[in-house]
Amino acid sequence: MIETVELTKVFRSRGWTIEALKGVNFKAERNKITALVGPNGAGKTTLIKIISTLILPTGGRAYVDGMDVVSQAKEVRQKIGLVTVSDRLMYYRLTGLENLVFYGTLYNMGLREARERAKELLDTVGLGDWGDQPIMHYSTGMLRRLAIARALMHDPDVVLLDEPTLGIDTTSSRKVRQLVRRLAANRTIVLTSHLMKEIEELADSIFLIKSGQVIMNGTPAEIRSRAGHFAEALVPAEIVKDEMEKYVVKYENGRALIRGPEEKIATLTGNYAAVDPTLEDAYILLVGESGADFRPYQMKRGGAWAHERPF
Ligand SMILES: Nc1ncnc2c1ncn2[C@@H]1O[C@H](COP(=O)(O)OP(=O)(O)OP(=O)(O)O)[C@@H](O)[C@H]1O
Numbered sequence: 001m002i003e004t005v006e007l008t009k010v011f012r013s014r015g016w017t018i019e020a021l022k023g024v025n026f027k028a029e030r031n032k033i034t035a036l037v038g039p040n041g042a043g044k045t046t047l048i049k050i051i052s053t054l055i056l057p058t059g060g061r062a063y064v065d066g067m068d069v070v071s072q073a074k075e076v077r078q079k080i081g082l083v084t085v086s087d088r089l090m091y092y093r094l095t096g097l098e099n100l101v102f103y104g105t106l107y108n109m110g111l112r113e114a115r116e117r118a119k120e121l122l123d124t125v126g127l128g129d130w131g132d133q134p135i136m137h138y139s140t141g142m143l144r145r146l147a148i149a150r151a152l153m154h155d156p157d158v159v160l161l162d163e164p165t166l167g168i169d170t171t172s173s174r175k176v177r178q179l180v181r182r183l184a185a186n187r188t189i190v191l192t193s194h195l196m197k198e199i200e201e202l203a204d205s206i207f208l209i210k211s212g213q214v215i216m217n218g219t220p221a222e223i224r225s226r227a228g229h230f231a232e233a234l235v236p237a238e239i240v241k242d243e244m245e246k247y248v249v250k251y252e253n254g255r256a257l258i259r260g261p262e263e264k265i266a267t268l269t270g271n272y273a274a275v276d277p278t279l280e281d282a283y284i285l286l287v288g289e290s291g292a293d294f295r296p297y298q299m300k301r302g303g304a305w306a307h308e309r310p311f
């Protein structure tokens, strides 16, 4: 289980101050998949990095199975497996198997034990035939699955997956989703994704976060129901303006297919049909405009890692 209490994170770099987390109370239970959902810059990765001991919080507390991520960082690391998008822990000239074995030895596994575990995990993630290939020959999807295998080497109770399906094809992402679902048995899983269909399919619990704050949490069904009554209509494209534009599902032949709160749609047309809001509908309504895409630290490549603690 993971729990954070009034967690804050302030980044300061050369005159910039960014409050990435502003008092986050987050909870992820065992045997469940808990999703962090929110716009770019909301603070999802920051939260995951704090939980995985990569960066220190500015204030508040975070616990993994009751252990403090700051004062008991070493114990926490034994408990968690982390899968991130920006991955610098792989050696491109080494094979998939060698990468996993190397990582296992960092966790004090014996060579034989690490090899056995690595082979088993390569099979689990569908890379059984690729273990002896240098990973520079792997596709993006294969690398992502290898990263999942690596995160599981020390059989962690808690697995944190930051956008595990980003940039990978349909078949690979389906495999990843199946894998994630299987992992949830007896583990605590935290997942981020921008794909609402994926969240809807996987998550038992969702935390909507925006500008460093949790704006809502609940089951997918609870979050959908908070969206209220929804309606769908086909209207002339030119009458959809300003804040209504976010409700447009698609434009076609000069018309807009629009889904939104019934009372809003009713201002455009009387000719609409009631529909059940999807998670994506609820997200658009509740989260609204995307967060500030303000990332001064990215101007300098690699700068994002400057604050991280050595693992
Ligand atoms: N190392 C850093 N130095 C300075 N600012 C940072 C650093 N890391 C993150 N930030 C800032 O903190 C905020 C939260 O970023 P974070 O990466 O946690 O967002 P996110 O929710 O993961 O977004 P995305 O969906 O784009 O991955 C952003 O404003 C970002 O610019």
Ligand SMILES: [Mg+2]
Residues within 6 Å of the ligand: 044, 045, 046, 162
């Ligand atoms: Mg992120």
